[in-house]
Each structure stands twice: as structure tokens, then as C-alpha cells.
Amino acid sequence: MFKYTNAFTNRSGDSLPGYFAKLFDAGGNAVDIFADASSTPISTVSGVANAALSDENGMFRWYVANGTYDIRFYDANDVFVSVETGVPMVDAGALTVDLSAETGATLVGASGGTVQASLNARPTSTTLAASGGAALVGAIATGGNATNLGVIYNRLHVWTEDYNSFQEAFNAAIARGAELHFRPGVTYNWPATGVSVTGKVKVVATGASLVVSAAITALTFATGADGSEWDGGSWSYTGSLTSGYNASSNAILVTGTRNGAAVAPTFIQNVRIKNATFDGFGSIAVEWRYARNCGDENLRVLNGGYAGVYCYSVDLYRSSGLYVNTLAGQLDTGNPVTSELNAYGFTATALTGGTPDRVRDPHSRDIIVDSPTIINVPTWHAIDTHGADGMIVKNPTIIDCRRGVVFTGLTDRGASNCKSLGGTVTNNLSPSATNANGTYKKGEAFWDIGPSSVLRNSFNRFEGCSCFGHGNPNGNDGAVTIANANDGFYGIADEESQRVGWMIGANISRATIDARTTNTRHASVNPSVARIEGNNIDLRIARWRTDARNAAVDTNVMVNGLVVVNTNTGGTMFFEDFDLTACTAGELVSTSGNTIAATLSGNYSITSDITMTGVDSTVTATVRFVRQGRVCSVQLPASGLSGTSNATSLTLTGVPASFRPSVTTPAGTVSALDAGANYVLAYSLIDSSGVITLTRDADGNTSNWTNTGTKSLRGGLLQWLAA
Structure with a gap:
């Protein structure tokens, strides 16, 4: 008779007292279970016939005849909760007796022959206890040993230590439909070959440390892994880097399948990565390709190379609470002096170049990035999209990044229906600070720029946004930059922008500005609240006001208001509530005497x-x-x-x-x-x-x-x- 002892817990590891367990055979018939080896009915302990009761620590205990059973769990009201199917319950002490019985040959997989021949072929105790020995008595073929059958199968999750490799552990958890757990407080060295997941699995790694020393993609959730989840754990990369970058050093990739020309991808769906930390990965912490209805939650990315979260042809994506601190930038040639040093806290894009096949490689769409914090990305962008439709950035906190929130396009389309809602973008870096490639670390806080006069961004909105200390001190880039954009709304407050607060370029139709500017500044040139430099502008200034000028913040403060460059032909500007009287050189200033080529109307001076x-x-x-x-x-x-x-x-x-x-x-x-x-x-x-x-x-x-x-x-x- 087999004695079963195990704790009943929820997915968080909390014990569950007061629950009932019943056994059923393969035919669905209830099985007698007992309180002791003397066949005392279990009801003497639990009060219910053939049902064991978990004690105050969530522990179940019963005796049952050797066999393989389904365990069905019920709550105190006899409501079904869950089932564990096909659980062997074999008394290891009686194993030799069972093997020598008339039917003992079947326990070692024999399909015929004499009993004596089967006995002669029976495994030794050493073999049964070895790794893989469980397979000899009809248990899991992927690993484990006969002595811990009652450990592995009598719970709702498995440990990685139960298997010969991480890949075996993932495969076993998928096959059983069980959770895979990494132990809290334990450091695991990730295999140099990586791990690939092609079935649904939930992984719990709370409190565990996972160390990757090889420049690989450590973990891949591929087609077939729909519904999977990774929860917790601290990942770190200890391999080689060049100036903080290594193109092959990635932590997690979640990817569907890219199919042939003009064939839509096979999306991987409903995958979540949450509550995990990624430190030192030279390329991407978490990458998503051809993914639908997926997302991340409470991720921390530290000291990375290229990107925190990188989305490529994603659909219906949700990011919540992302934290990224320090990205070095991509080295296109391994040389920081000649590299563009691209880096992204969060980005959503699609394949570009040439003539893209947008059936095969669709644009990303319907993305929400909620309450992200992006710090110290001085070479490139905190958050951006290239050509997405419907990306919403909510309440970002962005500090010391060259550019903040960027809506831009690809070679075949602009970004559309995107929003940046609330939040602050702050750059406290020195105006003279430059990157290894010579670019200034101060740049645009908000950017709405389409790829060309024909392919424009459209219907993008910036509402309740604010920025401090942005703008290129060595050029007219502006803290806010707009060009090649239709039907945009720009509700932005900028403070202490360097040199130029707003740069309004060419090809802007039906744009609305609701702005407040404070103390545009520069050490050596006369700063401008804004510059309108491009042609073909249709602009409505619903409101543009300034706070009181503070001359103490820099040598030159709030000198020029809105500077209109004489070349802006084909433009119309309507002023509704326009008051830049704090500017010492005037509210509306022409670079060519009194000549302004654009047509002006409304209320202005x-x-x-x-x-x-x-x-x-x-x-x-x-x-x-x-x-x-x-x-x-x-x-x-x-x-x-x-x-x-x-x-x-x-x-x-x-x-x-x-x-x-x-x-x-x-x-x-x-x-x-x-x-x-x-x-x-x-x-x-x-x-x-x-x-x-x-x-x-x-x-x-x-x-x-x-x-x-x-x-x-x-x-x-x-x-x-x-x-």
C-alpha cells in the first residue's frame, strides 16, 4: 500500500487548508483511500467517505493500493477546483514484490514472455534510483528517478532541479500542464545553447537569479507557446561587451512565425513577461516579433546595450510599469565614433527598407505603454514608434535621455493615431555634454515627424505633456519638433529649453498648438520660444502663453518669441490666444525685416x-x-x-x-x-x-x-x- 503525503498550495505557494482530495481510476471510478496501512477508512479523519482533508498546513495524507490515479481537488463546499491526472502511486518498498508478481512484467514495460524472464530483466535498485529511472516504471520519459515519483507527481508544479537540463524541465512542464518553478534564493547558470519553448507554460522565478554568460538569446517563446507566462527572477549577463554593447546578447525573445511573401505571419498570442529584472544585456532585454495580445508588466532593465523592450510587428500590446535605467547605444560597426548609437527604452516598429511587404511584415498597432520610467539614454530615444498605428504613451517619467517621446515613420508610412498623455520629460545633462559620436546629449523631448512631404504622420496628439531642459544647445532642433504631419494636437509646456523651444518645420496641415513656455535660454545666442522654418504650414495656435521671465537662469533668457522665417511660403497661421509679451525682442519676429511670407490671422502682435x-x-x-x-x-x-x-x-x-x-x-x-x-x-x-x-x-x-x-x-x- 502506498502512503501519499504532500502539501496543497496555490500558485503563489500559499498553503490551502480545508480542501478535499478524492482518487479516481482510469475509468472514472472512485477509489477507496485509507487513514493508515491497516485500511482504516479515511472518513474517520476527514468525516467524508473516500475524501482526504488538508490540515491547517495544507497537508494531505492517505494510504491507497498501488496504482495510477487521478486526484480531484474540491473546496470545503464540495465545489471542484482542479485535477491532476495519471499520478502513479507505487510503494517503493514493495517494488520488488510487485515485480515478482504474476503481472510484474508489465511494470518494466514487457509486452510478453515468462514471468521469470521478466524478473531476470527487472531493473536493479541502482538503475531505478538513477536519473531517468522513472521511465522504467512507466513514469515521465523526460527525466527524474523512481525514488522521487511521489514528489514530482503529487504537486501542481515542478522544479527545474527535477530534470537533467532546463530544456527538459520546460518540456516536462509543458507536457504535464504544470508550472515550472525556479527556487527563490538560488543562482542558476543558464545553458550556453539557450532554451526554446514551443508549448504553453507558466514559469515562476520569483527570488531566483539567472546568469547568462554566453552571447545568445537565452530564452525563446516560439510559435506554439501561446498563453505562456514568465513571472519574476533576476536575469544578468556576464559575457563580453564592447562599449556596453553586444548584438548577440539578448535575454528573452517572444516570436511568431514570419511566413512567405504576401502571407500574413503566424502570430504568437497571449504571452506575458512580468516582474523580472534584466541587468547588463548588451542588446535587447525582451524582444517581441509577430506577437498579438501580449505584454510586459513591472520589468526592470538595467545597464543595457540597445533596447529595453523592442516590439516588431506587434498587435494589441500592453506594457505597464516598465523601468529602464541606462542604455549604451547600438554600435553599428563596433566603433562609437562612427556609430549612430541607436537605443530605445521602448520601441514599436516593423521591417523597413526597400519596398516592404506589409502583409508579411505588418506595422505595429494598438500599443499602450503605461507609466514607464526611462532614465539615462543619452544617445537616442526613450520611447518611440516607427510607423505604428495607435500607440499610446501614458504618464511617462523620462530623465536624461537625448529624446523623449518620438512618433516617426518608416519608408512607406508615418505614425498615425498615436498619443502621449501626461508625464514629464527632463534633461539635466550639461549643455556641452556630447556622446562618443559627437551628438549632443540634449535633444528633442517630443517629436512628431513623418518620413516625407507625401508620407506624413497623421492624427497624433500630445496632451498635458511637459518638458524641462531639452533642446539642442548647438542648433535649432527645438525641445518640441514637428514636420511632415497632418491633424496633430500639441498640448505641451516647455521650461528652460535650450536655444529653441519649438521647431516647426515644413508640410504641416491642420495642426493645433496649446502651449506654455517658460524661460527659453542660452549662454551665448538669443534664444527663441519657437521657430517656423518650413513651407506649406497650416497652423492654429489655440493658446500660447509664457510664465514670468527669470533673467537669472542664463545669460540670455526669453529674447525672441515666435520667429517666422521668410521662406515659409504657402503657410497660414491663425492666432487665437497668443501672448508672448515676456519676450524682450517681441512676440512675433521675422528674420527678414517686416516680411512674413505666410498668411497670418487671428489675435497676435x-x-x-x-x-x-x-x-x-x-x-x-x-x-x-x-x-x-x-x-x-x-x-x-x-x-x-x-x-x-x-x-x-x-x-x-x-x-x-x-x-x-x-x-x-x-x-x-x-x-x-x-x-x-x-x-x-x-x-x-x-x-x-x-x-x-x-x-x-x-x-x-x-x-x-x-x-x-x-x-x-x-x-x-x-x-x-x-x-
Whole structure:
């Protein structure tokens, strides 16, 4: 008679007292179990016929005739919980007796012959106790020994130590439908050949350490491993690296199958990697290829080379609580000086180059990256997508990365329907800090750039985002950069951006900006809140405001507002709530005098020079032109404009194009001095070329000024309607 003793636990290892266990044979018939070797009914202990009761420590104990049974577990209300099928219960002490019985030959797999011949062929006790001995009595063929049959089969999980290799352990767990456990506090040396999983398995490695010394992909979940899960454990790589990088050093790969041309991939599905740490892997910690409805949870990636989590043709992916600290960057040639040093805390992409087959290699789509923390990726991107549809980044914390959240494209399409929601992107690195390849460690915090004027990003949104200390101190890249994008929304607050806060490039349609800028700064050049440099721009500024200027943060602070470069032809800009008055050189500044090629409308102001004619020298003053809808105004300086008259006329030139009327129209009156003696009320008219003509009388005579003596205009407000 076989004595069974084992604990009943849940997947977390907690004991489960008060549960019942019953045995059934292969035909589904209930089997008698006993309280002792004297066949005392188990009901004397449990109170229920042929049902054992787990004690306060979750332990089951019973006696049963030698055989193979199914164990069915029930809760205190007799509700079925789970089943373990085909569990051998063989009394090792009676093994010799069983082998010498009339049917003993079957226990060693004999299909015929005499009993004596079977006895002569029976295994020795040494053989039965050896690794693989369990197979000799009809147990698992993958490993184990006869003496621990009652250990392996009488629980809901297996330990890796029960098998000759990790691969055997994975295979056995898959075959049994059992969990595979690594022991807490134990360090395991991962095999140099790696491990491949092609069936469903849950792996629990909480508290275990897994050391990989070979430059390999350590663990691969391949097609067939749908529904698998890895939970816990601390992975580390101790092999060779070059400047922190090794292209072959990867921890976990989850991959479906890439099929032939124009054939959709076979996706691997419903795989989860969670609660694990990856330290020192020179390439990728966790890579996903052709994966659907998969995800990661609470992963920590430390001191990596190329990527924390890398997604390639994924569909319906969820990442939660990802933490990445320090990536060295990819060495394209093994030489940091010539390499691009690509690195990604999290990225979602697809095959690119040439003419991609998007049936075979689809774009990634429907991805959520929730509450990630990415630190110290100074060479490249914290989070990005290349050409994905529907990637959402929620509440990221990004610190000391060259670029923060990047939505960009591939050779055949831009990123679309992507969102960055909330969170902060901070770069505290020195403005002079550079990478090994010479690139600056300060770059863009937010990037929405499509691949070309034809293939644009579309419908991407940045809502409630903020950044601090970004922007290239050596160029006009900006802390926020937009180009080749349609229908974007940019709700971003930038603070202490270097040199340029926002860089707005070419080919932008129906973009909306809701921004707040604080203390754009630089040590040696005049910084700009934003620059509009490209052509073909359709831009709506719903709101753009500044906080109070703090001149103490740098040598030059908040000098230029929105700088409009003269080459931006084919552009339209509508200003709804625009107030950059904290900028010392003006809110809207042209790089070519008063010329702005784009069509402007709405509510805004331009600080520019106005010139008085009808005097013998050049007389100019810097004034602020204000537009509210069609109503335009200019406040002449209180100190006035004054010169020696040499003509009977008096005009003002330099009105910006967007402030000009379509026909000559009155612009109000100001006080004027004629011939140095008489103050008069001067009437003004502004024409479609932007020339303001002033007359001494209301009759419109433009030639009634004295052509000698002092001619001057005192401070006053002129106002008119633009076209």
C-alpha cells in the first residue's frame, strides 16, 4: 500500500487548508483511500467517505493500493477546483514484490514472455534510483528517478532541479500542464545553447537569479507557446561587451512565425513577461516579433546595450510599469565614433527598407505603454514608434535621455493615431555634454515627424505633456519638433529649453498648438520660444502663453518669441490666444525685416520697426503692431519720432503685410509738430501697401506740411481694419 503525503498550495505557494482530495481510476471510478496501512477508512479523519482533508498546513495524507490515479481537488463546499491526472502511486518498498508478481512484467514495460524472464530483466535498485529511472516504471520519459515519483507527481508544479537540463524541465512542464518553478534564493547558470519553448507554460522565478554568460538569446517563446507566462527572477549577463554593447546578447525573445511573401505571419498570442529584472544585456532585454495580445508588466532593465523592450510587428500590446535605467547605444560597426548609437527604452516598429511587404511584415498597432520610467539614454530615444498605428504613451517619467517621446515613420508610412498623455520629460545633462559620436546629449523631448512631404504622420496628439531642459544647445532642433504631419494636437509646456523651444518645420496641415513656455535660454545666442522654418504650414495656435521671465537662469533668457522665417511660403497661421509679451525682442519676429511670407490671422502682435519719411535723415522707432481679428493698431512711442523737414509730405512705412487693409482706410489722429512751432492734429490714412500718410487737415491734402524746421509725431494710437 502506498502512503501519499504532500502539501496543497496555490500558485503563489500559499498553503490551502480545508480542501478535499478524492482518487479516481482510469475509468472514472472512485477509489477507496485509507487513514493508515491497516485500511482504516479515511472518513474517520476527514468525516467524508473516500475524501482526504488538508490540515491547517495544507497537508494531505492517505494510504491507497498501488496504482495510477487521478486526484480531484474540491473546496470545503464540495465545489471542484482542479485535477491532476495519471499520478502513479507505487510503494517503493514493495517494488520488488510487485515485480515478482504474476503481472510484474508489465511494470518494466514487457509486452510478453515468462514471468521469470521478466524478473531476470527487472531493473536493479541502482538503475531505478538513477536519473531517468522513472521511465522504467512507466513514469515521465523526460527525466527524474523512481525514488522521487511521489514528489514530482503529487504537486501542481515542478522544479527545474527535477530534470537533467532546463530544456527538459520546460518540456516536462509543458507536457504535464504544470508550472515550472525556479527556487527563490538560488543562482542558476543558464545553458550556453539557450532554451526554446514551443508549448504553453507558466514559469515562476520569483527570488531566483539567472546568469547568462554566453552571447545568445537565452530564452525563446516560439510559435506554439501561446498563453505562456514568465513571472519574476533576476536575469544578468556576464559575457563580453564592447562599449556596453553586444548584438548577440539578448535575454528573452517572444516570436511568431514570419511566413512567405504576401502571407500574413503566424502570430504568437497571449504571452506575458512580468516582474523580472534584466541587468547588463548588451542588446535587447525582451524582444517581441509577430506577437498579438501580449505584454510586459513591472520589468526592470538595467545597464543595457540597445533596447529595453523592442516590439516588431506587434498587435494589441500592453506594457505597464516598465523601468529602464541606462542604455549604451547600438554600435553599428563596433566603433562609437562612427556609430549612430541607436537605443530605445521602448520601441514599436516593423521591417523597413526597400519596398516592404506589409502583409508579411505588418506595422505595429494598438500599443499602450503605461507609466514607464526611462532614465539615462543619452544617445537616442526613450520611447518611440516607427510607423505604428495607435500607440499610446501614458504618464511617462523620462530623465536624461537625448529624446523623449518620438512618433516617426518608416519608408512607406508615418505614425498615425498615436498619443502621449501626461508625464514629464527632463534633461539635466550639461549643455556641452556630447556622446562618443559627437551628438549632443540634449535633444528633442517630443517629436512628431513623418518620413516625407507625401508620407506624413497623421492624427497624433500630445496632451498635458511637459518638458524641462531639452533642446539642442548647438542648433535649432527645438525641445518640441514637428514636420511632415497632418491633424496633430500639441498640448505641451516647455521650461528652460535650450536655444529653441519649438521647431516647426515644413508640410504641416491642420495642426493645433496649446502651449506654455517658460524661460527659453542660452549662454551665448538669443534664444527663441519657437521657430517656423518650413513651407506649406497650416497652423492654429489655440493658446500660447509664457510664465514670468527669470533673467537669472542664463545669460540670455526669453529674447525672441515666435520667429517666422521668410521662406515659409504657402503657410497660414491663425492666432487665437497668443501672448508672448515676456519676450524682450517681441512676440512675433521675422528674420527678414517686416516680411512674413505666410498668411497670418487671428489675435497676435508683431514687434517691428516703423520709419518716418519727409525728413532729411532716417528716423525709425521700434513699435508693437497688435491684431485682434481684423482690428489692427500701433502705439507710437511716447518719445515721438522727430527730424528736420525736407518735404511737404509726412508718411510712416513698415506696416507688416498681415496688418494691411485691402483699400485705403482712415487710421485715426495723432499730435504732430510742424515747422518746429505749431502743434496740430494730424489725420492718417493707411493704404494696401502699408504706407500711413498723415495730413494737417481733414480735407486729405497730403502736401500741406512745411518743408523746413522740425517735423515730429508725438505718442499716440493708430487703429484700422485689416483686409
